[in-house]
Structure formats: structure tokens, C-alpha cells
Amino acid sequence: MVRAVLALGAVAALVALAVVVVPMLRPPGPRPLFQMPVACGETWQLGTYPGHDDYDVDFFPTDGEAWGRPVLASYAGTVTVAGINGSLGGRTPENPNGPRGRGGGYWVKIDHGGRWETQYLHLLEPPLVREGQRVAQGEQIGRVGSTGNSGAPHLHYEQRRGWDKVETFFDGSPSGITTDDREYTVRLMSNNCAA
Ligand SMILES: [Zn+2]
Numbered sequence: 001m002v003r004a005v006l007a008l009g010a011v012a013a014l015v016a017l018a019v020v021v022v023p024m025l026r027p028p029g030p031r032p033l034f035q036m037p038v039a040c041g042e043t044w045q046l047g048t049y050p051g052h053d054d055y056d057v058d059f060f061p062t063d064g065e066a067w068g069r070p071v072l073a074s075y076a077g078t079v080t081v082a083g084i085n086g087s088l089g090g091r092t093p094e095n096p097n098g099p100r101g102r103g104g105g106y107w108v109k110i111d112h113g114g115r116w117e118t119q120y121l122h123l124l125e126p127p128l129v130r131e132g133q134r135v136a137q138g139e140q141i142g143r144v145g146s147t148g149n150s151g152a153p154h155l156h157y158e159q160r161r162g163w164d165k166v167e168t169f170f171d172g173s174p175s176g177i178t179t180d181d182r183e184y185t186v187r188l189m190s191n192n193c194a195a
Pocket of ligand 1: 052056057058155156157
């Protein structure tokens, strides 16, 4: 009896392992045609700085306030995370120099299939989407804020393929934000115009 239970347990463990591991071993699919996570036609400054992380991008608007600007899905997919990373802190439009939080604050992660995903951090308020929800390209998922470990209101954004962060591509072109070994910026116009 004990032996049978142990054997069943072992089989169950193997099946669970296969269910989790096998999809992770699949090769990534082709890169989705990502668009910038901000409104159609707007020009934003994309930047990084030493100690950020290679390929991480911080978005700041070139016109107007950052607070509350719409954050859009770069591509259609399924929301896998919509919650709090680290701690929120107390930075708001009314109190922009309030206590800094930790980590990403309010954030969203979207699975685009083919082992591609995007991440959106430091949102102002709880995300406008929930885990498991399907989103369309250009659908609003949140608003720009400064929750978590953030100096000023901006959107921290990443694209990942499989396990790895990769250079962000927008509208089929590489952003040019690659290494974090120095501070630099580029300016790009959003063509996230589907919605
Ligand atoms: Zn960042």
C-alpha cells in the first residue's frame, strides 16, 4: 500500500514537472510586431543609465506631464501579472517627492505567446486589467506613475524572449537602448495606433 502511494506520488510529480518544464523548453516564436506602450502619434524619450539593466527602457514624455498618461499594451496577449511588485511607496501627483517604494510598484506583465512577454512598471494606480484577461494591441492597461523604486513619474518597460531580456523593438525597428554602461536617450514616435 505504502509502495503504491509512493509510486503514484512519483508519477504525479513527474507529470507536474513535465507540464511546467516542457513549455519552457520550446524554442521562442518569431518576434511580435510590438508598438510603443504610449499613445499613437506621441514622441517620447527613451533612456537608460548605469545600474538600470541592459535593455531596460525608461519612458518620459517630451511634451506635457508624465503623471497619469495612458500606458498601452504593446501587442495583443494575456495578462499574467497585474499587481504590486515590491512596495508602492508614497509618490503621487500631489506629493511627487513622497517616500520611495521598493521594486516595480504597480505593474503589469503580458504574455504574447511564443514565449514573448512585456512588462510595465511604476504605474500610478492599480492596473486597469486583471490577471488572465486578454488585451488587444493598444488597449490601455494603466497610467504612468511613480510607485515602487522610482525617482520621477515615468514608465519602466521591458521586452523578454524566453528567459532573457532583449533589445526593445518598436514598429519593427530596434530602439537602440542596449547596454546600461552609460546614460543615454533616444526619441521615438509611437505608432501604437490600432485601438
Ligand atoms: Zn527603469
